[in-house]
Amino acid sequence: MAISGPLKLFYVFITLALASNVSSSKKFDELFQSSWASDHLIYEGELLKLKLDNYSGAGFASKSKYMYGKTTAHIKLVEGDSAGTVTAFYMSSDGPSHHEFDFEFLGNTTGEPYLVQTNIYIDGVGNREQRMDLWFDPTADFHSYSILYNQRQVVFMVDETPIRVHKQRDGVPFPKDQAMGVYSSIWNADDWATQGGRVKTDWSHAPFVTTYREVEIDGCECATSEDLKRCSGSTVEKKGNWWDEPVMAELSVHQSHQLMWVRANHLVYDYCADGGRFPVLPPECKRRRG
Numbered sequence: 001m002a003i004s005g006p007l008k009l010f011y012v013f014i015t016l017a018l019a020s021n022v023s024s025s026k027k028f029d030e031l032f033q034s035s036w037a038s039d040h041l042i043y044e045g046e047l048l049k050l051k052l053d054n055y056s057g058a059g060f061a062s063k064s065k066y067m068y069g070k071t072t073a074h075i076k077l078v079e080g081d082s083a084g085t086v087t088a089f090y091m092s093s094d095g096p097s098h099h100e101f102d103f104e105f106l107g108n109t110t111g112e113p114y115l116v117q118t119n120i121y122i123d124g125v126g127n128r129e130q131r132m133d134l135w136f137d138p139t140a141d142f143h144s145y146s147i148l149y150n151q152r153q154v155v156f157m158v159d160e161t162p163i164r165v166h167k168q169r170d171g172v173p174f175p176k177d178q179a180m181g182v183y184s185s186i187w188n189a190d191d192w193a194t195q196g197g198r199v200k201t202d203w204s205h206a207p208f209v210t211t212y213r214e215v216e217i218d219g220c221e222c223a224t225s226e227d228l229k230r231c232s233g234s235t236v237e238k239k240g241n242w243w244d245e246p247v248m249a250e251l252s253v254h255q256s257h258q259l260m261w262v263r264a265n266h267l268v269y270d271y272c273a274d275g276g277r278f279p280v281l282p283p284e285c286k287r288r289r290g
Contacts, residue, residue, distance in 0.1 A: 031217065035061040035183065050186045052085055052208040059185030062217065065093070067179045067231035069219020069243055072146040076211040077114060079139040082107025084190030084201030087210045089145055091180040097124040099175035101147050101154055105138070106131075106193045107208070114138050115268065118156050118164050122173040128282070130164055131269040132262065142213045151176070151232075152249040162251060162259045172284045177232055179222035186210050219243075
């Protein structure tokens, strides 16, 4: 069945894919498909697992693209020694001048904390990395990782706590006018992921498995150029899209306090503070509060 118009509160319950046979698996199949190494994408009871071994990683992608909205993945990361591995959850448009919003979970040796790297590409230009540790063990249970995107801001959230904000401001590059797909994958990146590539993947611990409980997409679906205009413009048809409401144009006072707490206690790298890479401060780093 084709899906058109705003996709409101449509939950993709990956968890039910096997438990209810064909009818429930269609919920995943309607919105997502394996993007590579389908034999490493495994349903196990109520869970979906992506597996990395010394033959391949794996990934999946949404069939549709969206302009503004929110996507959330409930993930339990690779347990034990995950050094060299990267699990990614991200949104991206197509082409060399693409926009992209990345969560990248950088594995580590047993007992060391996972680092979460976020990055933003605008018109094909990235190099906006931030890294932080987390206030919980992301391998012990499922946690939610969300990207909220509207005409005024891009917000990365962990368990609904904002950890990064990129705001629309004069003179600052901001992603717009490109519909974006939703993706997730696991792969080997031991040339850079763990301690700058000094710690390599120990394949004796393979397979490395990232587990998903559910993935949610709540956004304006774009199947045609007219959809893109409707989703990105200020039209009558857009009324009712909660992400376009004025209250969503900035963080609440409580969210702003959460963001300040996260940055003060868990931020370990910020490209805006890296004078070696950026002798001239990028425009979005000036007068920035997150």
